[in-house]
Amino acid sequence: xxxxxxxxxxxxxxxxxxxxxxxxxxxxxxxxxxxxxxxxxxxxxxxxxxxxxxxxxxxxxxxxxxxxxxxxxxxxxxxxxxxxxxxxxxxxxxxxxxxxxxxxxxxxxxxxxxxxxxxxxxxxxxxxxxxxxxxxxxxxxxxxxxxxxxxxxxxxxxxxxxxxxxxxxxxxxxxxxxxxxxxxxxxxxxxxxxxxxxxxxxxxxxxxxxxxxxxxxxxxxxxxxxxxxxxxxxxxxxxxxxxxxxxxxxxxxxxxxxxxxxxxxxxxxxxxxxxxxxxxxxxxxxxxxxxxxxxxxxxxxxxxxxxxxxxxxxxxxxxxxxxxxxxxxxxxxxxxxxxxxx
Amino acid sequence: xxxxxxxxxxxxxxxxxxxxxxxxxxxxxxxxxxxxxxxxxxxxxxxxxxxxxxxxxxxxxxxxxxxxxxxxxxxxxxxxxxxxxxxxxxxxxxxxxxxxxxxxxxxxxxxxxxxxxxxxxxxxxxxxxxxxxxxxxxxxxxxxxxxxxxxxxxxxxxxxxxxxxxxxxxxxxxxxxxxxxxxxxxxxxxxxxxxxxxxxxxxxxxxxxxxxxxxxxxxxxxxxxxxxxxxxxxxxxxxxxxxxxxxxxxxxxxxxxxxxxxxxxxxxxxxxxxxxxxxxxxxxxxxxxxxxxxxxxxxxxxxxxxxxxxxxxxxxxxxxxxxxxxxxxxxxxxxxxxxxxx
DNA sequence: CGATAGAACGAAAGCGGTTTCGAATACAAA
DNA sequence: TTTGTATTCGAAACCGCTTTCGTTCTATCG
Numbered sequence: 024x025x026x027x028x029x030x031x032x033x034x035x036x037x038x039x040x041x042x043x044x045x046x047x048x049x050x051x052x053x054x055x056x057x058x059x060x061x062x063x064x065x066x067x068x069x070x071x072x073x074x075x076x077x078x079x080x081x082x083x084x085x086x087x088x089x090x091x092x093x094x095x096x097x098x099x100x101x102x103x104x105x106x107x108x109x110x111x112x113x114x115x116x117x118x119x120x121x122x123x124x125x126x127x128x129x130x131x132x133x134x135x136x137x138x139x140x141x142x143x144x145x146x147x148x149x150x151x152x153x154x155x156x157x158x159x160x161x162x163x164x165x166x167x168x169x170x171x172x173x174x175x176x177x178x179x180x181x182x183x184x185x186x187x188x189x190x191x192x193x194x195x196x197x198x199x200x201x202x203x204x205x206x207x208x209x210x211x212x213x214x215x216x217x218x219x220x221x222x223x224x225x226x227x228x229x230x231x232x233x234x235x236x237x238x239x240x241x242x243x244x245x246x247x248x249x250x251x252x253x254x255x256x257x258x259x260x261x262x263x264x265x266x267x268x269x270x271x272x273x274x275x276x277x278x279x280x281x282x283x284x285x286x287x288x289x290x291x292x293x294x295x296x297x298x299x300x301x302x303x304x305x306x307x308x309x310x311x312x313x314x315x316x317x318x319x320x321x322x323x324x325x326x327x328x329x330x331x332x333x334x335x336x337x338x339x340x341x342x343x344x345x346x347x348x349x350x351x352x353x354x355x356x357x358x359x360x361x362x363x364x365x
Numbered sequence: 366x367x368x369x370x371x372x373x374x375x376x377x378x379x380x381x382x383x384x385x386x387x388x389x390x391x392x393x394x395x396x397x398x399x400x401x402x403x404x405x406x407x408x409x410x411x412x413x414x415x416x417x418x419x420x421x422x423x424x425x426x427x428x429x430x431x432x433x434x435x436x437x438x439x440x441x442x443x444x445x446x447x448x449x450x451x452x453x454x455x456x457x458x459x460x461x462x463x464x465x466x467x468x469x470x471x472x473x474x475x476x477x478x479x480x481x482x483x484x485x486x487x488x489x490x491x492x493x494x495x496x497x498x499x500x501x502x503x504x505x506x507x508x509x510x511x512x513x514x515x516x517x518x519x520x521x522x523x524x525x526x527x528x529x530x531x532x533x534x535x536x537x538x539x540x541x542x543x544x545x546x547x548x549x550x551x552x553x554x555x556x557x558x559x560x561x562x563x564x565x566x567x568x569x570x571x572x573x574x575x576x577x578x579x580x581x582x583x584x585x586x587x588x589x590x591x592x593x594x595x596x597x598x599x600x601x602x603x604x605x606x607x608x609x610x611x612x613x614x615x616x617x618x619x620x621x622x623x624x625x626x627x628x629x630x631x632x633x634x635x636x637x638x639x640x641x642x643x644x645x646x647x648x649x650x651x652x653x654x655x656x657x658x659x660x661x662x663x664x665x666x667x668x669x670x671x672x673x674x675x676x677x678x679x680x681x682x683x684x685x686x687x688x689x690x691x692x693x694x695x696x697x698x699x700x701x702x703x704x705x706x707x
Numbered sequence: 708c709g710a711t712a713g714a715a716c717g718a719a720a721g722c723g724g725t726t727t728c729g730a731a732t733a734c735a736a737a
Numbered sequence: 738t739t740t741g742t743a744t745t746c747g748a749a750a751c752c753g754c755t756t757t758c759g760t761t762c763t764a765t766c767g
Contacts, residue, residue: 025483027723038747043725053745070484074420075723078752083416085464099450108441115467120481122427122464125457139462141367142412250647279651305592309621311653369753380717385755395715417753420722 026069034067035060046071077144086114086332087140087148088123091175098123100248101276101304102321103151106173109325110149117333119146137166147336149328150175154218169335171328174219180342181335185328187319188346189219193226195317195351196271196299201234203357205269205297209242211256211281213273220245220273223301227271242267246277253277257284261291268296269357275300275307275316282310282356297357301349313354320347368411376409377402388413419486428456428674429482429490430465433517440465442590443618443646444663445493448515451667452491459675461488479508489678491670492517496560511677513670516561522684523677527670529661530688531561535568537659537693538613538641543576545699547611547639551584553598553623555615562587562615565643569613584609588619595619599626603633610638611699617642617649617658624652624698639699643691655696662689 028046032039037056044052045060063069077083088107090098097103111121124139140148147169154175170177172184200208208231213220224243231238244259246252253272260270261284272278278300285293293312300307303318324347334340370388374381379398386394387402405411419425430449432440439445453463466481482490489511496517512519514526542550550573555562566585573580586601588594595614602612603626614620620642627635635654642649645660666689676682 025486028725029723039724040726040747040749041745044746047725049726051745056745068480068483070480072420072723073485074416074425075752076725078414078416078420078754079723079725081752098453099446104441104446111440111465111467118467120464120466122462123453124462125453125460138410138412141410143415144367283651306648306651309625309648309653310651370755371753381754382717382719382756383715386716389755391756393715398715414753417722418755420724421753421755423722 025072026067028069028071031060031064031067031069035063081144083144083146084119085122085143085145086119087136087143087145088121089136089140089148089150090126091136091150091153097249100152101306102274102302102319103173105304105321106325106328107149107151109322110329111325113326113329114333117329137168137170140168140170141166147171147332149173149332150177155216169332171332171335173324173328176218176344178342183331183335183340183342183344185324185331185345185347186219187324187349189222190226190229192273192301192317192319192349193223193228193271194230195349196223196301197227197230197234197236199299199315199351199353199357200231200269200271200297201236203269203297205236205267205357207237207242207265207267207269209260209267209270210238210244211253211260211270211272211277212243212245213248213277214245217248220248223271223273237267239265239267242270246272246280248274248277250276250280253280254284255280257281258288261285261288266291266296269298270296271299271301273301275302275304275314278314278316278356279306279310282312282314299357303352307352308354310356312356315354315357316352318350318352320350323347367414368409370413373402373406373409373411377405423486425486425488426461427464427485427487428461429478429485429487430463431478431482431490431492432468433478433492433495439591442494443648444616444644444661445515447646447663448667448670449491449493451664452671453667455668455671456675459671479510479512482510482512483508489513489674491515491674492519497558511674513674513677515666515670518560518686520684525673525677525682525684525686527666527673527687527689528561529666529691531564532568532571534615534643534659534661534691535565535570535613536572537691538565538643539569539572539576539578541641541657541693541695541699542573542611542613542639543578545611545639547578547609547699549579549584549607549609549611551602551609551612552580552586553595553602553612553614553619554585554587555590555619556587559590562590565613565615579609581607581609584612588614588622590616590619592618592622595622596626597622599623600630603627603630608633608638611640612638613641613643615643617644617646617656620656620658620698621648621652624654624656641699645694649694650696652698654698657696657699658694660692660694662692665689 028039028042032042041052042060045057124136150172152174167181170182174186177184210224210227212224241263244256246256270281272281278298282298285296300314300316303316307314307316370381370384374384383394384402387399466478492514494516509523512524516528518526552566552569554566583605586598588598612623614623620640624640627633627638642656642658645658649656649658
């Protein structure tokens with residue numbers, strides 16, 4: 024077992040209080056005493072108990088990380104990996120560690136994540152993705168711990184959110200199809216319960232309409248943001264008598280799966296089906312053909328989430344919502360050099 | 366602020382002890398009392414303080430996650446993402462949450478990760494990758510907290526490690542090159558200080574030698590496991606007067622970068638350069654040409670790491686080392702259908 | 708009816724720290 | 738020498754919860 028502060032104190036012939044002051048850099052400790060105690064601490068590899076400290080100080084220096092919803096948030100989804108990675112780095116600079124809650128036995132018991140956050144008394148928390156249409160269990164408003172949502176709209180005085188502007192995402196995709204000469208547009212969504220997917224669809228539809236591009240409802244199918252679902256979705260799409268000549272998938276993973284389905288089908292060649300994805304994950308540029316995609320600045324999202332959360336923790340800002348601009352990355356899966364038959 | 370157990374006790378007209386017993390499911394509290402207290406707790410959204418609990422109980426139910434070394438361990442490296450994801454899931458099933466330590470301000474202060482683990486009094490910890498040749502700072506042996514290393518050999522009574530058999534990895538790659546008809550072999554490593562990279566090289570060399578395949582030392586270059594370094598490494602390789610006709614990179618990311626370099630060069634076409642990677646990350650099958658790779662079972666590594674750690678925590682096993690078998694996945698970047706000129 | 712064994716509950720001593728505030732000591736100025 | 742002012746230190750209360758152990762109360766039995 025680890026040593027306690029009391030033992031160190033005894034060893035050094037001083038009081039607990041003095042040792043504690045040394046740990047916390049108080050300035051009312053003599054230089055020689057300090058040195059001596061420090062030496063003893065080092066010699067015995069003493070580390071103060073975090074639990075005891077945070078109990079006494081009422082501060083944890085820990086941020087809770089919550090993967091919300093069943094829809095699309097996931098520890099190993101490339102989009103979130105990048106976001107969380109940037110978030111982790113930025114929070115680390117501020118001295119925070121990250122606590123990832125297990126969600127495996129979550130649904131057994133009727134406790135929600137926020138309860139876990141309260142339980143741990145984390146200084147703040149980040150909720151990752153998964154906004155669903157039905158009212159969510161994340162009753163953030165009642166909580167008084169600072170919370171930032173990524174791809175999920177959290178409201179309340181101590182909560183904020185950040186996401187890419189989803190309407191714009193849809194718009195950019197549709198515009199590119201127009202420029203590319205595609206006239207018949209399909210859509211692969213992330214589930215009809217997913218808010219962000221629906222908003223992208225909305226932007227996509229609006230723009231398609233204004234350019235007089237054709238969209239049929241049988242050309243709109245839903246997946247779950249992951250690759251396999253994109254593959255299945257495209258297979259389903261290819262069942263139709265008449266086909267679109269372009270498809271926008273709301274995630275690169277699904278777009279990649281969709282392209283695979285096209286390649287495997289004998290009905291249509293990949294050159295005849297323009298594809299646009301969303302996110303610009305690393306794999307996007309490596310697939311064949313390289314994937315045109317609506318890029319989200321994952322690094323920035325993570326970093327800003329950290330800044331905003333940090334500000335909220337220190338009472339510097341009130342809860343707000345931020346939307347970032349997406350950026351179209353044109354590659355040959357829907358390059359402007361190619362022309363498609365209308 | 367959250368309520369305390371004392372307030373709940375007062376509200377319910379019972380003692381602290383009774384409330385605590387209810388929280389911890391003791392069986393010496395009356396049914397009616399229990400019900401009443403439970404109702405009050407729910408009504409006020411009471412959650413016991415984790416810090417206070419773990420201080421009193423001396424148990425944390427938290428596992429520390431450490432990304433070790435500067436070489437290759439990284440939060441967003443696809444290999445580790447998969448491993449940690451599986452680990453997280455398995456530990457979650459056991460009721461553990463994961464604490465990710467920030468390493469951003471780590472090197473400023475002279476404290477090592479294990480100290481952080483001790484500080485938090487985590488029940489166990491997992492150290493991810495980054496084994497280096499020089500003696501590491503992870504003085505695990507001195508620590509008494511259960512530790513499992515992934516891709517890093519931890520020793521000591523309370524520590525174990527798990528990794529894929531690196532010699533075999535090298536062997537499989539070389540054998541495939543032989544079967545494929547490649548006779549001149551290049552190698553892209555993960556840094557000469559990386560143990561796992563060096564072992565793969567060793568297996569590769571041994572097998573190459575036994576098949577009498579040619580390896581020149583100028584055909585062996587070092588990267589850092591990430592894509593850009595593979596790109597640079599291949600560019601460097603291509604400077605040579607004479608070239609290999611096959612290259613084994615110790616990570617898929619580097620292999621992908623290397624293929625990109627080949628494609629961009631006018632000196633040699635991608636069809637003339639067989640490439641094998643390692644890991645079998647998701648992108649491997651999607652690049653063009655699809656990447657032949659030595660697969661590591663990332664899911665299994667993560668899962669087994671969890672089991673082993675769990676066993677160690679409960680004193681069921683002593684520290685050991687486990688090596689898993691790799692598996693060759695043949696795709697067209699080095700498929701057996703193609704033949705290379707010797 | 709008294710004795711007795713459970714059942715139900717509470718007092719109090721930790722767990723390992725922090726922090727306030729007063730005491731003791733040192734040193735400078737008067 | 739006396740007084741005043743820093744400087745250095747420690748006693749003790751507290752943070753919120755767990756757990757032991759003893760006490761009280763109730764129900765059952767001879």
